[in-house]
Amino acid sequence: xxxxxxxxxxxxxxxxxxxxxxxxxxxxxxxxxxxxxxxxxxxxxxxxxxxxxxxxxxxxxxxxxxxxxxxxxxxxxxxxxxxxxxxxxxxxxxxxxxxxxxxxxxxxxxxxxxxxxxxxxxxxxxxxxxxxxxxxxxxxxxxxxxxxxxxxxxxxxxxxxxxxxxxxxxxxxxxxxxxxxxxxxxxxxxxxxxxxxxxxxxxxxxxxxxxxxxxxxxxxxxxxxxxxxxxxxxxxxxxxxxxxxxxxxxxxxxxxxxxxxxxxxxx
Amino acid sequence: xxxxxxxxxxxxxxxxxxxxxxxxxxxxxxxxxxxxxxxxxxxxxxxxxxxxxxxxxxxxxxxxxxxxxxxxxxxxxxxxxxxxxxxxxxxxxxxxxxxxxxxxxxxxxxxxxxxxxxxxxxxxxxxxxxxxxxxxxxxxxxxxxxxxxxxxxxxxxxxxxxxxxxxxxxxxxxxxxxxxxxxxxxxxxxxxxxxxxxxxxxxxxxxxxxxxxxxxxxxxxxxxxxxxxxxxxxxxxxxxxxxxxxxxxxxxxxxxxxxxxxxxxxxxxxxxxx
Amino acid sequence: xxxxxxxxxxxxxxxxxxxxxxxxxxxxxxxxxxxxxxxxxxxxxxxxxxxxxxxxxxxxxxxxxxxxxxxxxxxxxxxxxxxxxxxxxxxxxxxxxxxxxxxxxxxxxxxxxxxxxxxxxxxxxxxxxxxxxxxxxxxxxxxxxxxxxxxxxxxxxxxxxxxxxxxxxxxxxxxxxxxxxxxxxxxxxxxxxxxxxxxxxxxxxxxxxxxxxxxxxxxxxxxxxxxxxxxxxxxxxxxxxxxxxxxxxxxxxxxxxxxxxxxxxxxxxxxxxxxxxxxxxxxxxxxxxxxxxxxxxxxxxxxxxxxxxxxxxxxxxxxxxxxxxxxxxxxxx
Numbered sequence: 001x002x003x004x005x006x007x008x009x010x011x012x013x014x015x016x017x018x019x020x021x022x023x024x025x026x027x028x029x030x031x032x033x034x035x036x037x038x039x040x041x042x043x044x045x046x047x048x049x050x051x052x053x054x055x056x057x058x059x060x061x062x063x064x065x066x067x068x069x070x071x072x073x074x075x076x077x078x079x080x081x082x083x084x085x086x087x088x089x090x091x092x093x094x095x096x097x098x099x100x101x102x103x104x105x106x107x108x109x110x111x112x113x114x115x116x117x118x119x120x121x122x123x124x125x126x127x128x129x130x131x132x133x134x135x136x137x138x139x140x141x142x143x144x145x146x147x148x149x150x151x152x153x154x155x156x157x158x159x160x161x162x163x164x165x166x167x168x169x170x171x172x173x174x175x176x177x178x179x180x181x182x183x184x185x186x187x188x189x190x191x192x193x194x195x196x197x198x199x200x201x202x203x204x205x206x207x208x209x210x211x212x213x214x215x216x217x218x219x220x221x222x223x224x225x226x227x228x229x230x231x232x233x234x235x236x237x238x239x240x241x242x243x244x245x246x247x248x249x250x251x252x253x254x255x256x257x258x259x260x261x262x263x264x265x266x267x
Numbered sequence: 268x269x270x271x272x273x274x275x276x277x278x279x280x281x282x283x284x285x286x287x288x289x290x291x292x293x294x295x296x297x298x299x300x301x302x303x304x305x306x307x308x309x310x311x312x313x314x315x316x317x318x319x320x321x322x323x324x325x326x327x328x329x330x331x332x333x334x335x336x337x338x339x340x341x342x343x344x345x346x347x348x349x350x351x352x353x354x355x356x357x358x359x360x361x362x363x364x365x366x367x368x369x370x371x372x373x374x375x376x377x378x379x380x381x382x383x384x385x386x387x388x389x390x391x392x393x394x395x396x397x398x399x400x401x402x403x404x405x406x407x408x409x410x411x412x413x414x415x416x417x418x419x420x421x422x423x424x425x426x427x428x429x430x431x432x433x434x435x436x437x438x439x440x441x442x443x444x445x446x447x448x449x450x451x452x453x454x455x456x457x458x459x460x461x462x463x464x465x466x467x468x469x470x471x472x473x474x475x476x477x478x479x480x481x482x483x484x485x486x487x488x489x490x491x492x493x494x495x496x497x498x499x500x501x502x503x504x505x506x507x508x509x510x511x512x513x514x515x516x517x518x519x520x521x522x523x524x525x526x527x528x529x530x531x532x533x534x535x536x537x538x539x540x541x
Numbered sequence: 542x543x544x545x546x547x548x549x550x551x552x553x554x555x556x557x558x559x560x561x562x563x564x565x566x567x568x569x570x571x572x573x574x575x576x577x578x579x580x581x582x583x584x585x586x587x588x589x590x591x592x593x594x595x596x597x598x599x600x601x602x603x604x605x606x607x608x609x610x611x612x613x614x615x616x617x618x619x620x621x622x623x624x625x626x627x628x629x630x631x632x633x634x635x636x637x638x639x640x641x642x643x644x645x646x647x648x649x650x651x652x653x654x655x656x657x658x659x660x661x662x663x664x665x666x667x668x669x670x671x672x673x674x675x676x677x678x679x680x681x682x683x684x685x686x687x688x689x690x691x692x693x694x695x696x697x698x699x700x701x702x703x704x705x706x707x708x709x710x711x712x713x714x715x716x717x718x719x720x721x722x723x724x725x726x727x728x729x730x731x732x733x734x735x736x737x738x739x740x741x742x743x744x745x746x747x748x749x750x751x752x753x754x755x756x757x758x759x760x761x762x763x764x765x766x767x768x769x770x771x772x773x774x775x776x777x778x779x780x781x782x783x784x785x786x787x788x789x790x791x792x793x794x795x796x797x798x799x800x801x802x803x804x805x806x807x808x809x810x811x812x813x814x815x816x817x818x819x820x821x822x823x824x825x826x827x828x829x830x831x832x833x834x835x836x837x838x839x840x841x842x843x844x845x846x847x848x849x850x851x852x853x854x855x856x857x858x859x860x861x862x863x864x865x866x867x868x869x870x871x872x873x874x
Contacts, residue, residue, distance in 0.1 A: 021454030028461035031488070034480055035468045042334045042475035043326070052329050084367075175307035175396075182311070182318040191322050196329045278671075286668050290654075293665070297656040297697065376652040378617045381640040382669055391654070534636075537618050538608075 003099065004107040011111015022119055029072065029120055036064050053195045058135050059222060060193060062128055066221065067190045067214045069124040073116045074153055074213070076109045078160040079180065083173035095259070102255060106157055113153065141223050144233060148217040151240040156213050158247035159184065161255065168258045189215035209243040216240055283386055291393045298395060305395065312399040316349070319467070320407070334472050340502055343411035344470040348494040349404025351434035352466065356397030359439055361389055362446035366456050369449050375538035384533045385526060417501060429515065430497035436518035437492040438466065443525035450532025462488070469493035485510070489521060546626075547721050547753035548591040548614060553623035554777075555584040555609050583609045585777045587623075593720070596747055596754040598768030602850045606777040607757045611723050614755070615645055628720050641670070644714030644722040644752075649729065651706050652713065653698045659709050660694040663716060670717035677716075684712055687745055688738070704735035711739065715746050721753045728760050740766040761843035773849060780849070788845055795845065800826055801834035811840070 044050070044057040055063070082105070085091040095101055129136050163180045167173055185191050187210040194205060194215045205211055216236050219227040226232040298305060323345055327338045336344075365388070368374040377384050417423070445462040448455040465488060473491035476484055485491045496511045510517075559579045584606040591597055601607050612618040613625060616632030616639045625632060632639040645652070653662040667677050684690050690712075693705055701709065707727055714722050724743065728736045744767055747754050756767060764771060764785065771788060773781035781788065798810045798819050810822055819837060826832055 020452040021457070024448065024452055024455060025457045028457055031483075032461055032464065035465065035484075038476050038480060039468060039471055042471070043330045046332050046334055047330050170303055170307060171301070172304040172307040175304065175309075175311040178311035178315050179307075182315040186318045186321060192325055196325055198325070198328060201325075282671075286665070289665060289668060293654070293657050293661050373650055375612075375617060375647065376650060378636065379615060379640055379643070379645040379652065380669060381637045383637075538612055 004103070007104070007107040008111040008114065011108055011115070025072075025116075026119060026123070029069070029124070032068060033065050033124065036068065037061060040064065053193075054224075055193060055195060058132055062132050062135060062222060063189075063193050063218050064191075065124060065128050066218055069121045070149070070152070070214055070217065071185075071190050073113060073121040074156045075116075076113070076157060076160050078105060078109060078157070079164045079167065079173060079177045081109075082164040083167040083171070086167055087171065101259075102161060102252060105161065109157075136221065137223060140229060141221060144229070144237070145217055145221040148220050148237060148240060151237065151244055152213045152217050154244050155209065155240065155247060156184075158244065158251050159209070159213075162247060162251040165251070165255050165258050184210050184213065187211065188213045189218070209247060212240045212243050278382065283383070286382075287386075287390050290390045294391075294393045295395070308396040309399055312396040313403070316400060316403040320345075320403075334474050336472055339411050339414045341470070342407060343415060343502060344472075344494040344498045346404045346406070346408030346411055347431070347434070347498050348466065348470040349400055350408060351431050351438055351493060351497075353397050353401040353404070354435040355438045355442055356400060357394050359389055359442060360394035360397070361392035362442055363459065364392070365446045366449040366459070369536065370453065372538055374533075374536060377533070378536070378538070385529055388533075415502075423501065427501060430500060433515045433518040434493050434497045436522040437489050438469075440518075440521040440525035441465070441488065441490070443522075443529050447525075447529040447532045450536055465490050466493060469495070471495070489517070492517060492521075545592055546590050547593045547595070547628060548589065548755070549624075549626040550587055550589040550614075551624040553584060553587045553610070553613060553620045553625055554582065555606075555613060555618060556621045557581050557583055583777050584613070584620075584774075587774065587777075587779050589772065589779070589782070591753060591755070593753055594747070594751040596743070596756060596767050596769055598764045598771045599755055599757045599774075600759075600764065600771060600846060601757075601774040605775045607774065608725065609777075610774070611725060611755065611757065614721075615643060615723060616640065641717075642720045644717070644719040645725075646707070646710045646714045646723070646727055647725045649703070649707075651698050651710055653706075653709060655698050658695045658697050662698070662709075662713060666713060666716050672717050676718065680716055680718065683749065687742055688712075704731050704738075707731065707735075708739060708742070711742060711746075715750065715752065718750055719752065721755065724754060724756045724758075726758050726760075727756070728758065728763055736760070736762060737766075743767060761841065761846060764846075765842055773846070775850065785842055788842065795840040795848070797838040797840060798822055799836040799838065800832050802826075802830050802832065811844075 040057060040060050044052075044060070050056060082091070085094065094104065097104060129138075159180070163176060166176050170176070187205050187208055189211060190213075194202060194211055197205065216227070216239075220233060220236070227236055323341075327341065331338065333341065365374070374388075377388050380387055412419075441462055442459065445459045448458045452458070469490040470493075473481060473485060473495045481491075492510075492514050496508070496514050500507050500511050557580070559581050587610065599607055599610070609618065613620050614627055614632060616627075616636035619633040627639055628642045630639055653659070654665065657665070663677075663681070666672070672680075681690075688708060693701070693709060696705070698706055698709065711724070711727060714724075727743070728739055731739065740763060743754060743756075746752060747767075754767075756763060758764065768785065770784055771781065772779060796812050796814060796819065798812050800808045800810070800823070802808055808826070812819055812822055823832065823835065
């Protein structure tokens, strides 16, 4: 465990070394949030009713802003990193290290995640909390949210890793990454809250793992029906856990299979 | 000595145009040999566009109008912004690699040639998949155009082309600046990502912003010029604001400024990496 | 200016501003807000005149300031102090014009178009440097007479081995017949036969085209095979500027004395003949045991350079004037 802690801390230190980079990240985020805010303000102002699909303007803003914050917090850029490692050949060295490669990757990026939690997610959350003025309960839902986010982190990692493994077969990193990002962003509710989706599409999304990444934690935080301690929360978290297990097992199998195949072929 | 002076004179626009065509032709030829990459990228491009359109569609399913702009008008701006994005995607895609090359020190190779560094760097990549966006955007624009019943004549077509070029200039300028930040800021990758995401908000009317943010999104991060100000010329020909009329001038100015900014970074680059 | 000189440098110096970093996580948080910069002098007071057509070995340990100097000569960096002229023009003021008359190969970083066949890269370079058709054809046929070019021409740089890539990069650097070519560690990572091939090529091109070549390397084989003149810098200062033969006497006349003692054992002694002579060492040994055989060998360039880098030679004032304690570990050169 100690070596993984060391990896995490190394990642955090790395991020901190680039202070201007951090400043720009925080600033860029703020501007982005402003865009989201104004757009939806205009959208709700033009709407005849105050509540659309059970979401008020404040609900939507909290949802979207936190989804963006969560997106920045969870994003790992593993696909890019791995493909660069493969193309430069650095992956051979990493594979020789006496750690499980997937675990190694996870903890290398985990440090970045911890940093962006403090640099982007936490400040955003505080701002949203005060702007929303009491709309967010500070109770048990926070703890449940944290648990759910932990699962989301693992889930996101599994998806990234699964997709990144494809890079062992092709150099088309851009294409692979854009496919992943488009699908995850739309189907996870990061750009538009899932409740706004038409009925048929929502059913499809219900069977996909992506909504567990952003939609589930956010609904838990906002205590939406079906995501409260009284009803449904445990089954939602269980669903997250199940997807985590499925995807990480699938990812591991795919990774091991691919690495063996590639090394046999002398790539 | 004399010969050199003559040589320098010959490197005018014609020279750069000729070289550019040659590089692109060669680049395309070599791309053809990576068919898998081409297919995956094109598929990815298509998919992002479909997904982007779905978000747009879902939004309007729930909210029939935004700030007095109806679905088809918004669709027009949407298609317009996609087309305006094409030159950026096709011709200036190498900006995405700038950060990596600067950080690794590989960028230094661009400093040893007797031609413009910006040109040399940008000419290296021609991105075919950007054309997919062009097709998609044109489809959307034509559909919206017909639904809105906008007349079709030579004057309006020329107007449209000019406006599209203008919008492209702004788009390119934004990304030039975002990319060039890496000359000063280590780990500036996020700037490009966030700026590129801004373009998704360019297609909404600027009237949704107020106060200081209206100024910011018009003059500092000029996303209002990417679809709204040019688009309004065709959508609401009776109430063209002054900024729309000035937008070609602003476009050239912004592009020039972004180019200067990029070159400033390249000239101070010392090849040490990080 | 002097038409006979390819490069003139007068009292050139270059400083860098380096952020003082602190260790560990806590240190990084502190650095986030600190404005603690150090001025590090990478190159100090270098004066050089290089005549046309010379091959100069530019040597020094890692971080000595070699690349910094090269970057100033190519116009990438502006010197903090001093004057510099390459082919009669100031490189950093006129980077593009300077680039017209120089060729550069930077170690393992290929400057060719990664995904193009070599011949296409050459054709593009022909356009970029506005090379006349006949000059281009002449150069290509010269190349064909020097190396086995055919198998390379239709390969993309991506598909080439490191050796082929280096060879291609060198050919590309000479293609527009520049007056000066900078080669930064051209033989790094290559096998013995490839190294020999590259050295032959460089020597031949220098001879035929009268090109001035500035070569930085850590491989003394390159130096022995190519360089008429050696410039050594350490800690940013020039400590030697002369030819190889001179080098050995300059830093002390070293020879290796090998003695075979009973039990078939060879003993090696490095002798600085300015301090002591071989005979007295032999007689020292003779006092202790019998000597069966004696060999006296000249020291190799490699060993001389090694001694210089390690700061062991103190014969010359120039060397003893250097403050070896200065810390420049942060310089990423």
